[in-house]
Amino acid sequence: MKDFERKMLPRKSIDTETWFIECYRRHQGHPMKILISLYKGNYHKFVLAVVSFFIKHACVWVLPILTANIINDVTAHNPNTVRNIIFYTVFEGVLIMINVPMNYLYTAYKSLATRYVETGLRKALVRKLQQLSISYHVETQSGRLQSKIMRDVEAVETLSTQMFLNILNIVLNIGVALIVTGSKSKTVLVFFVFAAPIAAVTMVSFRNVMKNKNREFRKEMEETSARVMEMVELVPVTRAHALEDEEVRKISSQLFAVAEKGYQLDVVQALFGSVGWAIFQIFQVICLAFTGYLAVKGSIQVGDITLYQSYFSTVVNQVSAIVTLLPIIAKGVESVNSIGEVLLSEDVEHNEGKEKLSDVEGVFDFEEVGFHYNNSENKVLNQLNLHVEQGQTIAFVGESGAGKSTILNMVIGFHMASEGKVLLDGRDMSQIDLRTYRRYLAVVPQTSILFSGTIRENITYGCEHVTDEELAEVVRAANLTDLVESLPGGLDTAVGEHGGKLSGGQRQRIAIARALIRDPKIIVLDEATSALDSISEKMIQEAINNLVKGRTTFIVAHRLSTIRDADRIAVIADGRCVEYGTFEELMELKGEFYRMKVLQS
DSSP: OHHHHHHHSOSSOOOHHHHHHHHHHHTTTOHHHHHHHHTTTOHHHHHHHHHHHHHHTHHHHHHHHHHHHHHHHHHTTOTTHHHHHHHHHHHHHHHHHHHHHHHHHHHHHHHHHHHHHHHHHHHHHHHHHHHBOHHHHHHSOHHHHHHIIIIIHHHHHHHHIIIIIIHHHHHHHHHHHHHHHHHHOHHHHHHHHHHHHHHHHHHHHHHHHHHHHHHHHHHHHHHHHHHHHHHHHTHHHHHHTTOHHHHHHHHHHHHHHHHHHHHHHHHHHHHHHHHHHHHHHHHHHHHHHHHHHHHHHTSSOTTHHHHHHHHHHHHHHHHHHHHHHHHHHHHHHHHHHHHHHHHTOOOBOOOTTSBOOSOOOOOEEEEEEEEOOTTOOSOSEEEEEEEEOTTOEEEEEOSTTSSHHHHHHHHHTSSOOSEEEEEETTEEGGGBOHHHHGGGEEEEOSSOOOOSSBHHHHHSTTOOSOOHHHHHHHHHHTTOHHHHHHSTTGGGOBOOGGGTTSOHHHHHHHHHHHHHHTOOSEEEEESTTTTOOHHHHHHHHHHHHHHHTTSEEEEEOSSGGGGTTOSEEEEEETTEEEEEEOHHHHHHHTSHHHHHHHHHO
């Protein structure tokens, strides 16, 4: 891995991710300039790739010349014909043998350069996504971001190959054919210049018709795929209501539609494929007739007819290839711009130059805090005032949309106050390096987020050098002991994708264990016991009680019975704290909290 990485990287040390972002900033709006600048430090690999291509392709370029020379020697009864044939054969054989190592070098240099940019772009996107604000991620569909990282970068890699290598290769092929032709006959060269582009464009125009039919077939296939997926998901419903025949009828109708489009495509491909072939052959015959006429007149030698036939075919195919590449280039340019939408986004969390924290006590003050999202003027929080002492547990309750989760996001540092201040130990949170603050923070979200590793890996995520004793203590405190002991692999049991092999309560306790292992000073719990059965809720509540001991804790509660032991409860309505006190105090007040508690009873 390290050896390959060393070969792929430029000769000079470059911070790839930073450089790629700088390329986009410097050449914003000029995708081709961006693409060229991305390869800084790798230009020599492209040069070596082109040189290797030139050498490896020499056998193809030289063969028509040798063939023509042999025919000319034979027809002219040259006394050195046999010697020349042997020399030409050996010479061509050597060029063919050289093709193998040169093709390897060509592919190696090309791939090292293009894979460098492909990997670098993905790394830059990943780094940028880690820097972008939570608001950006909330407002942007994850599928679009995934598409940029995978499909758009792949399209840029394809564009690189087309721009820097295939087009150069096409130019070389056309250049060699025209130079050799022009050196032997100016008349034939003029014929090539006019006839070859006409033949190529005519062939491509027929390909466009096939492309449209292909598009129609692809769309029908996509529709069929969606219908089949829907059918599979609905099997329990279909079976429960005895609708099997109806579902089969619907899918059969769709399958016949696909078959019809496929049949049309097959016929069109056969028709236009043969027409395109016929057009090419007609122009080949025209070239043959023209060069044959010149040979009869004595303007060219008889053997040169085969040379011109070969080079005419080369020029036509290469011009056709250029026209075919245009849609691929357009797609790649669009992908370059698409990637720039992420890399050039300014919606980032800025931490550089701010105060770094070496310790945190956990005292919070919300002073006349107001907040609204960037794309809205409606205030989520309005003149919110709160004081939280070190080690206190404060619970937030209120109706959906009241602003509870927004307060938690401000504690985490995902959102900054639009008005007023949020103070941590007397420091304005907008002026501190949040990365250093979050070392003392643990978050247990409403929906536990696990990755497809083992229980051990999920618990110790981000924490190195955790001892077995520490891990065992955390497992016990999170009420995971029975679960771990019941599994054949214990802590090394895989949890499946998103923890799919575990129940909701088990996933939540693993999330609590992940928080405990960090030994945080501040805890954020976002409805950690919602949507669970009573047994799971009891186990999680015990784990939470172990988690919050001696730590400043913020809880958003759905079930009011779970926050009876909180030091303070804040009732949030319309972005304000309308009631504040202990459980008993708020019940005695018989206000908003009392009304919510009665409704849940």
